[in-house]
Amino acid sequence: MDDEPERTKRWEGGYERTWEVLKEDESGSLKATVEEILFQSKRRRVVESHGQVRLGMMRHLYVVVDCSRSMEDQDLKPNRLTATLKLLEGFVDEYFDQNPISQVGVITTKNKRAEKLTDLAGNPKKHITALKKAVDSACVGEPSLYNALNLAVQTLKHMPGHTSREVLIILSSLTTCDPANIYDLIKTLKGLKVRVSVIGLSAEVRVCTVLTRETGGSYHVILDESHFKELLMLHVKPPPASSSSECSLIRMGFPQHAIASVSERDARPSFSMSHLDSGTGPGLTLGGYFCPQCHAKYSELPVECKVCGLTLVSAPHLARSFHHLFPMLPFLESPVEQLQGSRFCEGCQGELRDKSAYVCPSCRGVFCVECDLFIHDSLHCCPCCIHSRAAL
Amino acid sequence: LISDLFFHITFVFCFSFCLLPLACFAEDEVNLLVIVVDVNPIWWGQQAQREPEFTLSKCLDGVMVMGNSHMALTRTNKLAVIASHCQDSHFLYPSKSLRGGGGAAEDTSCSRDGKYELLAVANSAIAEEIQNVLSKSKGNSTDTLLAGSLAKALCCILTIYSVCHPELIPCLGQVIKAAEDCALQYMNFMNVIFAAQKQNILIDACVLDSDSGLLQQACDITGGLYLKIPQKLALAQYLLWVFLPDSEQRSQLVLPPPAHVDYRAACFCHRNLIEIGYVCSVCLSIFCNFSPICTTCETAFKIQLPQMVKPKKKKLKMPA
Numbered sequence: 001m002d003d004e005p006e007r008t009k010r011w012e013g014g015y016e017r018t019w020e021v022l023k024e025d026e027s028g029s030l031k032a033t034v035e036e037i038l039f040q041s042k043r044r045r046v047v048e049s050h051g052q053v054r055l056g057m058m059r060h061l062y063v064v065v066d067c068s069r070s071m072e073d074q075d076l077k078p079n080r081l082t083a084t085l086k087l088l089e090g091f092v093d094e095y096f097d098q099n100p101i102s103q104v105g106v107i108t109t110k111n112k113r114a115e116k117l118t119d120l121a122g123n124p125k126k127h128i129t130a131l132k133k134a135v136d137s138a139c140v141g142e143p144s145l146y147n148a149l150n151l152a153v154q155t156l157k158h159m160p161g162h163t164s165r166e167v168l169i170i171l172s173s174l175t176t177c178d179p180a181n182i183y184d185l186i187k188t189l190k191g192l193k194v195r196v197s198v199i200g201l202s203a204e205v206r207v208c209t210v211l212t213r214e215t216g217g218s219y220h221v222i223l224d225e226s227h228f229k230e231l232l233m234l235h236v237k238p239p240p241a242s243s244s245s246e247c248s249l250i251r252m253g254f255p256q257h258a259i260a261s262v263s264e265r266d267a268r269p270s271f272s273m274s275h276l277d278s279g280t281g282p283g284l285t286l287g288g289y290f291c292p293q294c295h296a297k298y299s300e301l302p303v304e305c306k307v308c309g310l311t312l313v314s315a316p317h318l319a320r321s322f323h324h325l326f327p328m329l330p331f332l333e334s335p336v337e338q339l340q341g342s343r344f345c346e347g348c349q350g351e352l353r354d355k356s357a358y359v360c361p362s363c364r365g366v367f368c369v370e371c372d373l374f375i376h377d378s379l380h381c382c383p384c385c386i387h388s389r390a391a392l
Numbered sequence: 393l394i395s396d397l398f399f400h401i402t403f404v405f406c407f408s409f410c411l412l413p414l415a416c417f418a419e420d421e422v423n424l425l426v427i428v429v430d431v432n433p434i435w436w437g438q439q440a441q442r443e444p445e446f447t448l449s450k451c452l453d454g455v456m457v458m459g460n461s462h463m464a465l466t467r468t469n470k471l472a473v474i475a476s477h478c479q480d481s482h483f484l485y486p487s488k489s490l491r492g493g494g495g496a497a498e499d500t501s502c503s504r505d506g507k508y509e510l511l512a513v514a515n516s517a518i519a520e521e522i523q524n525v526l527s528k529s530k531g532n533s534t535d536t537l538l539a540g541s542l543a544k545a546l547c548c549i550l551t552i553y554s555v556c557h558p559e560l561i562p563c564l565g566q567v568i569k570a571a572e573d574c575a576l577q578y579m580n581f582m583n584v585i586f587a588a589q590k591q592n593i594l595i596d597a598c599v600l601d602s603d604s605g606l607l608q609q610a611c612d613i614t615g616g617l618y619l620k621i622p623q624k625l626a627l628a629q630y631l632l633w634v635f636l637p638d639s640e641q642r643s644q645l646v647l648p649p650p651a652h653v654d655y656r657a658a659c660f661c662h663r664n665l666i667e668i669g670y671v672c673s674v675c676l677s678i679f680c681n682f683s684p685i686c687t688t689c690e691t692a693f694k695i696q697l698p699q700m701v702k703p704k705k706k707k708l709k710m711p712a
Contacts, residue, residue, distance in 0.1 A: 058673060097590065164675040235497040240673075247691045249670040249682060253657045256667070292667035310668070315657035316613060318676050319582040325675055326579070347547030349483050371547045381580045383543035 039377040056164030056241040057321055058250075059102035060120055061095070061167045062152040063088065065134075067110035068201065070173040078223055080172055080201060081139055083225060085131050088170075091232045092131070096124045098236050098324075100317040101302055105131060105155070107148050111141035112177045119154060122302050132328040145207065146178035149185055149196070157192050159223045163249045164195045166217075168235055170207065172201035182207060186214050197237065199231050222337065238324055255301070257291040272299045323380035331358035331372050346384050347371035360384060413701075423638070425462045426472045426545045427455055428481075433526060448625050454628035456518060459485075460511045461636055472548055473518055475540050476496075476524050481541035484521040485514050485546075539580040546587060578606070586609045596635050600624055605654060612653045615639070619648050660688065 064207055065084060076083035082189060088106075095104060102128060105120040118130045150169065158164040176182075189211075190195060197217035198208040212219040222228040269284035288297040293306040302313040327383040333356050336343065343352050358372040359365070365384030368374065429452070436448045459471045471482040588595055588610075596616040597607040603620060611618035621630050637645060656665040659680040670679045675689035685692050 016526070057676060097586075141705050149437070171527055220708055231454055247674045247686075247695050249679065249686070251668065252678075253668045254666065257653065257655060290704065314655040316582065316586075316609065316655065318657065318671065318678070319579065320586055322579050323583055345406070345547075347544055349486070349544075349548060370550065374547060374550055374587075379543060379546065380583045380587075381543065383540055386540035386543060386580050 003143055003307075005186055034086060040114045043388045055238040057099070057101070057238055057324070058163040058204060059099055059238060060105075060156060060163050061102065061166045061168060062105045062107055062110060063091075063147050063351060064114070064118070064148045064152065064157065064170065064172055065117075066143045066169075066171045066201075067108045067134075067137060067139050068141055068173045069139055071139045073172070076228070078200075081300055083172055083228075083293050084201075085135050087225075087229055087232055089128050089131050090229070090235065092127045094233060096122075098320070099238060101311075101313055106151075108134065108137075108251055109143040109145075109148040110139060111142045112147070114144055114151045116151065122304075139317065142177045143173050145169070145171070145211075146177040146180060146182050146185055149189065153185075153189065156194055160248075162250070163174060164239065165192070166239070167194060167196045169196065169198045169208075170201065171198055171205070174202055174205060175203075176207065180199065182350055183210075184304045189215050197235065199228070201228075223341055228287075238321075246313055251310065253292045253305070253312045254314060255292055255298075255312050257289055258287050270297050272297045328376060328380055328382065329361055331367065333357075334359055345371055347375070412475055423462075424470045424472065424475065425459070427459060428474045428476055428545060429484075431522065431525065432478055433476045434478075439563070448627075451627060452518065452522060453611070454631055457628045458631040458636060459514060461516075461632060463514065464508065471514060472545070474545055475516065475522060475543040477525060477529055479529060481544055482521065482525045483544075484518045484525070486517070488550055496574065512703060533689070539584050542584045544582070546584065546591070546593065549593065550591065552676045557680045565575060581606055581610075585613050589614045594639060598627075598635060600627075603651075608651050608653045609655070612650070614678065617642075617647060620651075639643050 003055070021180070029271050030113055050288050065088070067081065071081040071084070073080050082117055092104060092321040101122070103120045103122045104118075104124075106113055106117040106127060108117050109115075110157060117134060118127050121127070148169070156167075159165055160358070194215060195217045196211055197220045198212055200208060200219070200221040202221070204369045211217075218234075219361065220231045222231060223228065240306050270288070272285060274287055285297075285299065288299050288310065289301055291305045291308065291310060291312055294305060296305055296307045302311065302317055304311050335356050336352050344350065344366075345352055345357070347367050348371050350367070355367075358367045358369065360382045361386045362366070363382060365382065402679065407448070423528065424604040431448065440447050455473065459473060460672050461469050463469050470484060475482050475484050499578065585595070593614060594616040595610045596613045597604070597611050599620040610616070617634060619634055621627060634647060654665065656667060657669060657678045658664065659666050659669055660677045661679055661681075665684045666678070666679065666680045670682055671677070672679070672691065672693075674691050675686060677686060677688040679686075
């Protein structure tokens with residue numbers, strides 16, 4: 001069935017003598033090795049960029065959380081479910097920070113059934129409140145991969161072709177209880193271009209390997225909680241778009257923010273459309289965002305107008321995704337002794353203390369390791385390149 | 393009015409902004425204020441001819457007053473001043489000569505009028521460095537590099553904070569506007585603003601001459617204050633009254649109301665502000681009219697063709 005060579009397993013001799021990484025120096029101390037390991041872990045976060053690959057910017061992602069009996073295991077403190085939900089809250093925040101025009105939904109599976117915790121929405125608050133409330137739910141029974149995927153696909157198949165359809169499954173149980181043949185469902189998923197990725201909490205399960213391989217997702221099993229967080233954050237970056245996804249022009253509205261104070265004569269309080277769903281009662285507010293097509297009022301962006309169906313965003317939301325389209329080149333590492341000139345980092349004006357500094361390939365500016373991390377993680381532009389480019 | 397006694401600072405193209413620290417009055421909290429000042433020589437030269445009573449030296453006097461006040465508030469407060477020029481941004485304080493060796497610091501540390509030494513050192517360093525900067529600069533453009541100075545300031549803040557207290561949330565407010573916003577400048581600027589927002593750094597803007605949409609957005613996104621000063625001579629007064637209090641205290645004060653920010657996008661073809669536009673799903677460029685090919689990334693779009701209706705054959709009626 002599968003012709004791809006799989007990784008060698010532990011009992012086949014794939015992992016050998018992992019203690020040889022640590023080496024002692026003449027005095028018998030491990031200090032140099034430990035420092036090297038810490039330094040490498042700082043650097044590991046700067047990941048190679050994709051380069052000139054088309055990315056799927058508008059993403060519809062369903063997160064499936066396994067709520068079966070194995071989630072009560074206490075190898076992640078305080079138990080697996082609480083740790084998972086806490087990390088998912090951080091994930092949702094980070095996801096909307098990097099993909100402001102995307103949507104997320106949460107599905108839970110337990111007792112051989114699956115149900116939707118939250119629907120696909122672009123507002124992080126709703127998801128975070130739902131995740132917080134789900135901590136108290138009981139973990140019973142077995143999960144059902146088939147039902148969870150079916151539930152996700154029912155919504156995802158109606159999404160427009162230019163968006164990327166993804167499912168992220170967090171599976172801790174080693175079994176799954178399916179009412180029908182899951183391999184048929186995998187074929188359907190492949191046909192609908194849904195990309196499924198799995199993060200396993202216990203061990204590698206064969207059906208997940210096949211599922212992720214066929215649909216083009218990734219499969220990882222966690223080592224500990226920090227590794228879990230790292231794996232989750234890997235899914236925040238937009239994935240490369242499949243070659244068959246359509247590209248189209250999407251009609252969007254950019255509403256003005258009307259701030260009116262009570263003292264103005266023309267200020268009229270009005271209802272916001274977002275209050276139709278929430279049960280907190282009608283709220284009359286003075287200011288808000290008015291849809292340019294139908295003048296319905298909303299209190300937050302981005303949102304899809306319920307009256308006319310126009311997607312409403314603001315310009316900074318689109319600007320947040322620009323750094324994915326123009327990724328920065330990683331800086332070149334060079335030892336401090338070889339650098340001529342002053343021993344100061346160009347970014348923070350501090351002394352270069354580590355044994356190597358980082359040089360920007362285009363402007364040859366020198367940066368220390370913390371500034372390099374900050375530039376590649378958050379800033380996405382080299383402070384010295386900005387100056388030299390403007391002078392051209 | 394008190395404002396007559398103070399000097400205004402007006403920048404045609406630049407705005408000086410101050411960073412305000414987040415205030416938490418624990419004993420070991422370090423609050424860092426970074427002030428970025430626009431020192432474009434062309435603009436200041438024109439300003440000196442327009443209004444001779446308000447010059448760059450008076451502006452820097454106001455900045456120094458604010459810096460001194462900030463450092464005098466708490467022993468652990470720190471200050472950094474950056475001069476933003478058309479070619480580069482230089483750190484006026486702490487300056488390279490102070491960092492270079494301990495010997496240089498000893499000479500400048502004696503204050504002649506009994507002022508607190510730290511303030512005297514800061515003032516003299518700022519004065520000396522700005523002379524260096526202006527005498528060595530050769531640029532002749534009217535733009536100022538806003539985004540670059542902000543980026544350097546952010547790196548500086550994060551380094552100082554990670555060294556002293558990694559769990560503190562620094563707050564920084566700066567406002568400096570560059571003259572023309574080309575697309576690259578806009579993107580770098582937005583990147584810097586989002587990075588500041590993620591680190592909970594406030595950006596305040598003190599605008600001297602004309603309004604800047606970029607700075608308004610920066611202040612709105614990060615939660616800082618944007619103020620266009622009506623009287624340039626009163627700069628020190630505005631700095632002290634409006635921008636010196638930190639964010640916890642600002643909730644107790646009656647401050648100028650937030651400016652109305654225009655978040656409409658500009659279309660890539662005509663640079664007009666539009667309310668409804670078309671966004672390419674690949675490169676996120678915004679167009680005002682539908683076109684079959686995206687000009688930025690050159691993807692061809694799938695167009696929904698209307699259904700073709702076959703014309704019904706009409707039977708010819710034979711004339712009777």
